[in-house]
Amino acid sequence: EAQVTQNPRYLITVTGKKLTVTCSQNMNHEYMSWYRQDPGLGLRQIYYSMNVEVTDKGDVPEGYKVSRKEKRNFPLILESPSPNQTSLYFCASGDPREFGYEQYFGPGTRLTVT
Amino acid sequence: DQQVKQNSPSLSVQEGRISILNCDYTNSMFDYFLWYKKYPAEGPTFLISISSIKDKNEDGRFTVFLNKSAKHLSLHIVPSQPGDSAVYFCAASATGNQFYFGTGTSLTVIP
DSSP, X not given: OOOEEEEOSEEEEOTTOOEEEEEEESSXXXXXXXXXXXXXXXXXXXXXXXXXXXXXXXXXXXXXXEOOSBTTBOOEEESSOOGGGOEEEEEEEEEEOSSSEEEEEOOOEEEEEO | OOSEEOOOSEEEEETTSOEEEEEEEOOTTOOEEEEEEEOTTSOXXXXXXXXXXXXXXXXXTEEEEEEXXXXXXXXXESSOOGGGOEEEEEXXXXXXXXXXXXXXXXXXXXX
16 A cells, blocks of 8 residues: 555654654655645645755754655654644655656654753 | 645535635746545545646536636535535645645535
């Protein structure tokens, strides 16, 4: 089954404790991306990656890092989480079309930073 | 500043009638637009897209209309079905790889 998987699905942590949310896709997509969803703000793009080793900032990259060493994996790293990073996070991979990517989203990771 | 806006947080429609969801954008460089549907506890799923060279794209019960001069797009669902009840997000891109999403409209289709 074609899918994007994220782990963990739920995470409660404390301020300053480094964490990594993993993302993996089995569709052989070059493009991957991370979003956060917050009430009243919709989905906002954090980082995206056009292919292995190439990543670029989205709309809200501050406080996040990403790594793309393999095509299938795109982990999101929070080096020093803060309460304002409490959010619902989605990873996506993209299928190229004529004018851009159609994205397939994972099920989401709900992160709480206390 | 929100570049893509969905001004109606919610919409209720009777089963069988038309649902019209609206989206406005501010960046005139956007040339690729998409609609995604999201059920609770799931990730968004792609629904339909349109490029700026078209003003209409149709896929079954779903039609997206683009009015570039007004910087407005809309999604029409005809006929609406209870299974269409979900949150709908519009998204826009100028580059095809960086995307801006709206805040979503929660559609309820009443049986």
